[in-house]
Amino acid sequence: MLGAKTRTGLLGTFVAFLGIIxxxxxxxxxxxxxxxxxxxxxxxxxxxxxxxxxxxxxxxxSLGLITIETTTPWxxxxxxxxxxxxxxxxxxxxxxxxxxxxxxxxxYATEIPMEDFxxxxxxxxxxxxxxxxxxxxxxxxxxxxxxxxxxxxKSQTYYARSAWQVARIxxx
Numbered sequence: 001m002l003g004a005k006t007r008t009g010l011l012g013t014f015v016a017f018l019g020i021i022x023x024x025x026x027x028x029x030x031x032x033x034x035x036x037x038x039x040x041x042x043x044x045x046x047x048x049x050x051x052x053x054x055x056x057x058x059x060x061x062s063l064g065l066i067t068i069e070t071t072t073p074w075x076x077x078x079x080x081x082x083x084x085x086x087x088x089x090x091x092x093x094x095x096x097x098x099x100x101x102x103x104x105x106x107x108y109a110t111e112i113p114m115e116d117f118x119x120x121x122x123x124x125x126x127x128x129x130x131x132x133x134x135x136x137x138x139x140x141x142x143x144x145x146x147x148x149x150x151x152x153x154k155s156q157t158y159y160a161r162s163a164w165q166v167a168r169i170x171x172x
Contacts, residue, residue: 028046029046029047029048029053029092029093030048030059031048031049031054032048032054032055032056032059033056033058034056034057034058035056036054036055036056037055037056037057037060037140037141037167038054038055038060038124038141038166038167038168038169039052039053039054039055039167039168039169040052040053040054040055040089040093040095040168040169040170040171041053041168041169041170041171042095042097042100042101042169042170042171042172043095043096043097043171043172044093044094044095044096044171045093045094045095045096046092046093046094047093053092053093057126057132057140060084060089060124060126061084061126063084063085063088063089063092064084064085064088065082065083065084065126065127066082066083066084066085066123067080067081067082068080068081068121068123068144068146069081070144070145070146070147070148070149071147071148072144072147072162073159074138075128078148079128079129080128080129080130081123081125081127081128081142081144082125082126082127082130083123083124083125083126083127083141083142083144084123084124084126085117085121085122085123086117086122086123086124086143087117087118087121087122089124090114090117090171093171095114095171096171097114097171097172098113098114098172099111099112099113099114099172100112100114100169100170100171100172101169101170101172102143102161102163102166102168102169103163103166103167103168103169103170104163104164104165104166104167105135105165105166105167106165108163108165109163110160110161110163111161111172112143112161114171116145116161120145120146120149120150120153120158121146121149122143122144122145122146123143123144124141124142124143124144124166125141125142125143125144126139126140126141128142133164135165138164138165139164139165140165140166141164141165141166141167142162142163142164142165142166143161143162143163143164143166144162145158145161145162
């Protein structure tokens with residue numbers, strides 16, 4: 001039988017090991033202070049409510065906003081989008097799947113390979129041209145690729161993955 005001091009030491013060593021290999025644990029994600037605008041579920045290792053990771057706007061913004069400028073089939077000319085890297089967001093929740101299912105407020109759903117997020121620097125946009133996007137104009141969250149960066153991205157395949165009014169992401 002191990003003594004209390006040994007058990008405490010082993011627990012500390014185990015927690016340190018998890019940190020070294022990049023495994024997050026549920027206690028590392030705070031609960032949202034405002035109404036959540038995004039819920040992530042499925043194959044994730046970091047949660048804050050009922051096996052899901054829920055985020056309010058402030059929590060998403062605290063991950064660091066990045067800005068991209070691109071043309072889209074939905075707006076005229078170049079548009080500036082500000083949001084968070086989906087690659088970074090997936091790492092934040094300890095996602096370990098191969099694809100995600102994205103579900104919008106109107107129940108539109110699309111599947112996206114997780115490799116897209118790093119390969120194409122895909123963002124989850126909160127702002128368009130400096131303004132938060134209202135629900136009536138593709139908000140509050142919109143998946144945006146840097147369409148101008150690669151001719152391959154200017155296709156129906158990637159436009160269909162660009163869900164707006166995003167409410168939920170399930171990692172599969």
